Amino acid sequence: MADHPRPGRPVLLGQNQYGKAENRVVKITRHGATHHIKDLNVSVALSGDMDEVHYSGSNANVLPTDTTKNTVYAFAKEHGIESAEQFGIHLARHFVTSQEPIRKARIRVEEYAWERIDASGAASRHPGTDDAKHSFVRKGQETRLTQITYDGSSWEVVSGLKDLVVMNSTDSEFWGFVKDKYTTLPEAHDRILATQVSARWRFRWSDDEQPAPDWETSYEQVRNHMLQAFAETYSLSLQQTLYEMGSRIIDRCEEIDEVRFSLPNKHHFLVDLQPFGLKNDNEVYYAADRPYGLIEATVLRDGCAARIPVDLTNL
Structure with missing residues (x-):
């Protein structure tokens, strides 16, 4: 400048x-x-x-x-x-x-x-x-x-992925939330949890004096930890699942100091089949594409500062 x-x-x-x-x-x-x-x-x-x-x-x-x-x-x-x-x-x-x-x-x-x-x-x-x-x-x-x-x-390497669509067909609830006069959403004790993961993670490696990570292996491990955390977390909120996904990566990938997620909640609503004389026992859903909840957060290694942009479209 x-x-x-x-x-x-x-x-x-x-x-x-x-x-x-x-x-x-x-x-x-x-x-x-x-x-x-x-x-x-x-x-x-x-x-x-x-x-x-x-x-x-x-x-x-x-x-x-x-x-x-x-x-x-x-x-x-x-x-x-x-x-x-x-x-x-x-x-x-x-x-x-x-x-x-x-x-x-x-x-x-x-x-x-x-x-x-x-x-x-x-x-x-x-x-x-x-x-x-x-x-x-x-x-x-x-x-x-x-x-x-x-x-x-000095180097900064931020890797990630986008458009990874995942779903849990059970082991997800959403209840106990704030209610006001505009709230119509019923509490759910067994729901579908689905999202389209956009994630970025920042590597600790910053100069040629340090050994560089095995980039291919690291990507596969991060992706696997992300998926395993999503599958294994009994979720009471998408925020909780996000934190578990990021924590697992930070805990198990020593080369990574920061992970940022943007997770749209791909809502699945039970279809009312009563007009047809049918009971819908968590079997038939309407998949809504919009509007959608958007959950975003950064998970950091203790002592590290956040450097990944809040808006992942800028990275």
Whole structure:
């Protein structure tokens, strides 16, 4: 940011960044006849000594956004894609260390998962296996996320996921809440609890002197702890379930200091079947898409400060 206004114009330039957003890169790694897929959506944002391009239009310090796009694809070949986090680290380090005017790089990555098609009916094409070696189906589950920020000396890695839809068909209640003259919701002692999880977690790792986490293993462990806590918690509120999910991650993943959740309550209401002479014994529900309750909170390791934005759409 400029520390003084331009001559004759008492207006300051504030925070600014530029880059190329949503570069879709698909990397196929071939181990003989067996192929592996990494499918990423990569967004690059760079900041630094960029006052003059705003004030006068001088591009002397500007690395073209088209070049950042080309770098994403070249790095997919040169470095491969071991994990979304490691790929983002390679890119961030490159932009900050190779271009003097660039002081900070932020790399955001969405990863789309694929799984192998069960090809047991195609045994003649793939002898000795029930899985096709190069045939995949896109998983209809969550999207994996990561954001890498590097300023030349320190790192911040925040990973996460979105659109992970989960449901407990029982072991959930909601009662004892505040009631006023506008309250019509009946108390529930056996209800469906469902949500679409959006979560981010911040790693303790911050500099190259520290050993980096195993990014792939860490993601699988965090996701598993999240799901196990959701399944094992007898829930009296979605807030309670959220806290148990975050606590389990903090307790069992020493590399993580902070977890933030945004959990929309995907309401399921019992349908009144009495007009048809039928009893609805917690069997038939109406799934409402909106409006919905929205429960959000951060769970922290003791002694750590919250740094993940409250609004996860800004990360």
